[in-house]
Amino acid sequence: MQNRLRELRKQNRYTQLKVALDLNLSQNSVSRYETGAHEAGYELLIRFADYYGVSIDYLLGRTDDPRYYP
Amino acid sequence: MQNRLRELRKQNRYTQLKVALDLNLSQNSVSRYETGAHEAGYELLIRFADYYGVSIDYLLGRTDDPRYYP
């Protein structure tokens, strides 16, 4: 299950450590979410989507429209 | 983490067992996802969203717009 966490982070020129600190995670967790080794739960999924300002459907690669419709 | 799985199923007048058979799950799993006892992984989340024709953001209660923008 490939997701878009990595490309979103790169676009923002963030480091895994910065994301980890911002979202209250450890750097290794960020790495595992990006590589797909682990999957984020609902709550964290929403935090990621908020953080990058995209829809969860986009985050998970279900759509190519990154927009979020509140 | 409350989701909208139950109301979507009700709207379609489906039974948990029907959903389980359609999505290749057990009835108890469907129950647990609806009550929030367990959380569905990415792949299943997408299957649920496709099944009900809504966005994942809606499924997880992040937005009130049920539409899915492919």
Add this chain to the structure above:
DNA sequence: GCGCTAATATCCCGATTCGGGATATTTCGA
């Protein structure tokens, strides 16, 4: 290329979550 450091991935392992079968409980129509 070499050395150094930042960035990222992986290992270990205890704790938590997941999932099915079986069963209990609830719901609801006749």
Add this chain to the structure above:
DNA sequence: TCGAAATATCCCGAATCGGGATATTAGCGC
């Protein structure tokens, strides 16, 4: 009120998760 369908819960083995520590990789200046 009874009975059956629908839903929730228990038990428990299997899989996943998460952090700390460590290994690996990627740049960069010289």
